[in-house]
Amino acid sequence: MRFPALFEHLSKLAAIPPSEWERAELLGKEQTVDRKALFLRPGDASDRFSIVLQGVFRLVRVSARGGESVKAFRAEGDLLGAYSEMLQGKPSMTAIEALEPSRVLVFRAADLQALEQGHTCWVQLARSVAEKHFLLKEQREQEFLELSAEERLERFWEEHAHLHRRIPQRDVAAYLGITEVGLSRIVSRRRRQQAAASGASQ
Amino acid sequence: MRFPALFEHLSKLAAIPPSEWERAELLGKEQTVDRKALFLRPGDASDRFSIVLQGVFRLVRVSARGGESVKAFRAEGDLLGAYSEMLQGKPSMTAIEALEPSRVLVFRAADLQALEQGHTCWVQLARSVAEKHFLLKEQREQEFLELSAEERLERFWEEHAHLHRRIPQRDVAAYLGITEVGLSRIVSRRRRQQAAASGASQ
DNA sequence: ACGTCGCCTTAACCTGGGTTAACCAAGGTC
């Protein structure tokens, strides 16, 4: 088994027999991605997907007006790809950029479909992945509906504590749907309030 | 076949043999829901799901602060239920309210699981449903990230033209993440602009 | 040591939409 940590990680989503995993592992090709390099760019075919072995990525959507918004971050163990475009068989509208020197394990979508024929655990995995992605997006929807930017920021760091100091603030802003300037303002406001509170209590 | 229109509707998601559909139909119980009645309330078990035969529903999430936000509307042919809570095996955190006198076809989640054992088309359907829900939520995420309330309103009516005049404006507002007052302002602003534009061109 | 590039901060000003509250029209109900 080349990637036992990965096996363990995926086992949380579906019961994959080790023998199946060992077959699957062989289909993946390791690849390194330089910091700031685009692992996927808009217009590319969405016929591959990957798993992050090391590093952090951001998934960026460039809007018609030229603004960038960040759909998600991906780190060790996460799936990496233009998931929704793959589901729709469309070319990618998403750019994927490495924020650190990274390594990924690349699979061809067609290979996964072949695996699905051989063992139902892969179908179950695909379903779990779809459901998990849905739950994450729904949570995000709810945050946009109910929370202010400041509250969304707080939630973000609760959910992404493991990425602390690994993603630049401007990308966090683009993920929260606010500007770099707005985020900086919120952060410094909170800093001041915390300082005032701890000063007052002493 | 009791519900041929429904069969046709679901066939867009997965290839269901008519014989399977006829077995499934028998498991559903028809139920009427009065206008303004809660078909599901927060705290209820999420062990049933339904299909709308007639009418319109809104899925409401009541936030901690008491504010209401609308997660979705459901009309003829749509699935109706606390989907994400069902996936997580949690009781519903969502209220489902009929906006019109409505009729639904109710299934027990356990019955669907039994069907899945008998024919893989139901597994495929479950997967398609998850993927479709994901795509919708991702689109909504993107709208929150990139669009103003006014632009979201415009998109909303493009996507939901079939619900025109069937949902009250306040619910549209709660769906867009703005207040009733804010929406009214946007609507009247657009009315004025249109009037000015058409007046000028004549 | 020196520019400069990338990322962050701060300040000044502006605006979309929140909040509150008054008001209206259309149905129901007595």
Next chain:
DNA sequence: GACCTTGGTTAACCCAGGTTAAGGCGACGT
């Protein structure tokens, strides 16, 4: 007919966050 609701509108005021523009500062390459 007098009176509620229920859903929508409008106005006055307020504030979070957008926009623009000007630094700050550490990490570089030379």
